[in-house]
Structure formats: structure tokens, C-alpha cells
Amino acid sequence: MRRALQLASLGRGGTSPNPLVGAVVLDAAGQLVGEGFHKRAGSPHAEVVALRQAGERARGGTVVVTLEPCCHHGRTPPCCDAVIAAGLKRVVVAMADPDPRVCGEGVARLRRAGLEVIEGVARAEATQLNRAFVHRVHTGRPLGILKWAMSLDGRTALPNGESQWISSQNAREWVHHLRATCDAVIVGGGTVRADDPLLTSRGRRHPEPLRVVLSRGLNLPKAARLWDQDGAATLVAHGPEAPLDRRLWLDAIGVERLEMGVCEPASLLEALAQRGCNQVLWECGPELAAAALRQLCVQELAAVVAPKLLGGLPARTPVGELGLSRIESDPSWTEDTVRRLGVDLVWTLSRASPSGTPRDRPRP
């Protein structure tokens, strides 16, 4: 199963809306005869890749797979059928597929076909690996990561607005890797105006994550690096109040628009889930970050902290008004990791589920 999880992680950044899945096939004598992972939606599933490699040697053997084999016709035929057809004796599964079309039915069908099924091997690791997929299936929204870079005194910019080069080269490269694990990167109009960001993984993901601008009034600069879509696509999401002339201008320069009934983080994430996003990165300013947090659109935090003091009472800080009146009322961020990247620290944290996630929310 450890090997199957390693294989699964090789698909990272490419499989959405599908989960990461890895599989190994052992012959009747326990020898490894096939392995595979899911590369991207529409390509063969992990079990099928591993079984093809094993061929006749799979007969009487075992398949070890990180996620319950599917039992429905999607873009590819059901994996359960392939597993049964291969003449396997046993199936070892890490976790059930949360997809309501599968969710236990895959395992049940295998058992009805007479195969031995062992469930729950390394379930915690498998659930962690696919936490974005699980979150999206349960909530109808992609998992959100809020990332910011700040000085040791909690500033994201000097009082005069200068914000470049707070973090080191090593930390910036880590951010490129982080973007490569995400299906979309989201900013607000203010960040486009202030920083003119590129928001790509610098080639670490193919295709690059979708670059999303959430802008109520479409008050956006005429020239911006985001409008050059040679290497990465850009989507501008806005509300019904966006002026017609600005919509027409975006259409004219070839930037895709998404008009939402209400211009807010939750609506955007539901739209992005429907476009197949499992995981998104918020790289926005304090007001949008606070709105995303208030609407439970953030499940993980990634704070890059640089050993510098910037100072300044009116200077910018990472998160705007959250409406808290007691410090204890802030939900806990747990399961954290601290990394050194050059001179900087990167502290990543995730909400303790289930209380911190909107899983109990009625499905839309």
C-alpha cells in the first residue's frame, strides 16, 4: 500500500476533478507484477494500468489500490469489471470512494463476485492524500488554501505599498510548487492593480493552474500580465453589477468572463468545483482573504514569514475583518508543519475537521 500511495502521488496536480489513485498487482505468489497510477481525467484508472502491465500473471493474485475501485461508467469503464475480469483473488483497498455513485458499491460488487476485499489499510494516509477530492465531493467546493507572505511583524507591505521581495527566492520557489498542486489560483482586483502578478507555477504544472480574478466592478488595469494567456489561462469572475463596457473590453481582449448571481467567494468556489477544480489557492489581499475565511472557503493556511521588520501602523496586514469578539472564538488550526526555506519560515496549517469544514452544510 505504501508503494501504491507513492504511485498515486505522482499524479498530483493533474487528475482533477478525479482523485489521486495508485495501484499495484501481486501475482498468486506475492510477486509484484504490475503498477500504475491515474495521470489525468479521461486517461485509464490506476487499477487498469496496473492490471494491463500484469496481464495473465494477475490471475489468482491481489490488487492493492488506494481508493475503492469505481463501479460506474464515467469517461472510462468501471474498474470493478476489469478487476473481476482479471481473475484476481483478493483486493486490498485503503479508503472508500466518497463519490455517491461509488461509496461502498464498488467493494460490494467485488464481494458479490466472490473476491476477498480487505478495507481500511493505510486509510489515514490515503484520506490525507485525497483530502481535496474528498472535500470537494462532500461540500461541492474545492479545498481552499490561503497563502500569504509577511514580515516578522505581520506586514504584507510597507506603508508606501511596496510589497515585492518580502520573502526569499527559496520561499518564492516553494510557492510555485504549491501553485502546481492547485487547479486554480485566485486573486482580487486590488492585487492585480497593486502587484500585476503572473500567478503561474513557472512550468511546474501542465497545464498551468487557472488564474482567477474575482472583481465585483471589473475595475481592472488595461495592461496586466494576466491578460497574456500564452502560457496560462485567465478567468475573470464578476457579479451582475459589472459595467457593460468593461465586460465588452474583457471579451475583446479574449479573457474569459464568469458572471455570478452574487460576487462572493462561496459562489466562485461552487462554480470552480463544477469546472473540475479540487483544490484552489487564495493569493489575495486582506479583504478578500477575510471574506473567504468567513464563508468557510479556506481549509488550509500557508504563511511565509520573513525575518524582517517593516513596521507602520497603516501598513497592510494579511487578513481583514473577521468579526471576532473573543480570541477563543477563533477555530483552531491544527495539523501543522513548519519548514525553513532559506531565511524564511513557512508555517502550513489545516483546520481540524470536521468542525472547521463545511461538511455538515446541506449539499447545494
Added chain:
Amino acid sequence: MRRALQLASLGRGGTSPNPLVGAVVLDAAGQLVGEGFHKRAGSPHAEVVALRQAGERARGGTVVVTLEPCCHHGRTPPCCDAVIAAGLKRVVVAMADPDPRVCGEGVARLRRAGLEVIEGVARAEATQLNRAFVHRVHTGRPLGILKWAMSLDGRTALPNGESQWISSQNAREWVHHLRATCDAVIVGGGTVRADDPLLTSRGRRHPEPLRVVLSRGLNLPKAARLWDQDGAATLVAHGPEAPLDRRLWLDAIGVERLEMGVCEPASLLEALAQRGCNQVLWECGPELAAAALRQLCVQELAAVVAPKLLGGLPARTPVGELGLSRIESDPSWTEDTVRRLGVDLVWTLSRASPSGTPRDRPRP
């Protein structure tokens, strides 16, 4: 020398204005026959304690001492004389005493008396151990440590002012230990009004650090825990503009006052150096912290970062206006350590000397 440095550190928090010093005595055969450390100003120096323990066995032997033996009459007679009188053959010294009354003259006198002197063994460790003493001797000011506790988004309080319980119990105990290494703890009037702090080491240092309030106008609450001096002394420093009625009130409740020509961090530190402080802790609000930084009264930072988001654009942050116009113009904080204390992180940093310290400043 490693043992001598361990011994020296046992005096931490008690020796000011003197340095931390440890010594071991080996007999002619190299056997350990005495050890000692300097406990507090006025008590015997480390070499004398170790030589007393060794007695006649020191003759023909070696003393290993973390700091050059003194050659002047202070509160105790010169240690050089004791070393020479003990009939030792060799002296091993980690670092020269920066005190201009000693500074090489101790070693020279030992050599003139025919002893072999080996200098510079573990000099870096010894200098680090006594960095506060060295800093005070070189600059005429105690070494300053600026400490704050903040949330992951750089807040020291909620917008409504609530600031208690940002950090965990473990982190608060670490702060008590930090206070125990300092001769004084400094706040401004705003912190007294907002937090009514106790500012003690909770018994980890005897006597407790001097609690200092720097307050231009003496706009201080009538009732405050700092005015109860049963367990720890309080000093209020002010400028010439402080109203007479408030001075008289402080005198009446038995709180010591210090009137300075100008009410600012640098003047306060020079006064505290003259009172024997080697190391002080700034536990103040953002404006005073920024003033202390601007006047080079801070050589080390200790940021306690809690895994919480507080948010709020008008909320309080650790450091006020520093007058920086470029991010690169902030001096580097290096030589850092990250500790986990419960759920919190504590990041301590010090300025890269000599550029970041005011050592090149003319002596007052």
C-alpha cells in the same frame, strides 16, 4: 572550557552589572580539583571560588576560565593576584574582558609573573554567553530584547482590544524564563492602561527584574498591579513635561521615579546601564517598540506566533512606524532559532553584529 562555560551559565540572571564567569582548576597531573562560578556582583569571582576549593592542590596546575581574570580592585580584589599567589603554571582563557580597566592587562600581568597563558579557547561560545555584558561595555546601554506575542496574521489584539490568551500556557512560561534572564522589563503607559500586566518571572529570578514604565505624561491608572511592589520593584521613567500632581502621586504610593532630560528609549537605557543592567526586555506596544528599534535599543527579537487568525484592519500589530521606504533597507536579523512551545512557535533572532549594533557609536 566546556565545563567552565556550563558553570558560568549557572549565574545567569544574577551577576549584572558583572559578566557571567566560570572557572575550573586542574592540578599538576590534570585532575579536576576545583570549580566555581560568579553568582552575583559583590560575591567572589569564579577563579577565586575554584582556587579556594582546590587549595594547595592548585600549585603547579592550570586554571581554565571563561573570561580574562581582572587586574583591578573592584568590590573584590584582583583575580590576577589570586591566580599568581596560588602558584599555578598555566591559565587558559576563552575571551578578553572588554572592560577598559582590564582588556588585555589581566593577561599581560599573568605573563609578566611567568605564567603560561593560552587565549581564545571557545571564544565564540564565551562571547555569545556574555553578549549582553559585552554590548553594555561597548555601547553604554544594556542589550535590548523586543518580545511580542501575535496571531498568525500578525495581530497583537482583536479590533475590540482583547489581547489576553493569544499565546499558549507553554509560551507564557517561556516568557517568564526569558524575563528571568533580564535585569529589567520595560513597558509604556499604554500597556499598563490596556493590560495591567504583572511583568514578573513568577519567582524564577531573585530579585525579580526591575519593572520599568516609560511614560511621557504619567497618564497612568490609579490602580495597577505594578504599584504593588511586594515581590518586585517598579520604576517609572518620565520626561521634564510630566505634571507635578502625578509625580507627587507616584511618590506618595512609594513608586520610584526617574526624571530624564528627554523621555525616550535611548536615554532610559543609558540610565538603566548606570544602574547595572546588562540586559532588558521590551514588552511594549507598537509605538514604543518602533521608537526603541529606531534608536538601536533592540538587538534581539523574540516573536511568539500563535496558530490563530484574529483579522481586522484596525487591529493592533507589533511594531509601529519605522520610516522605511524600501524593504531592502531593513537591517537583517540573523542567527535565529525556532522553538515549538505547545501549539505556538517562538522565533528568536539577533542582529548580525557589528553593523546592526551601535558599537561604532561614540561612547557617551
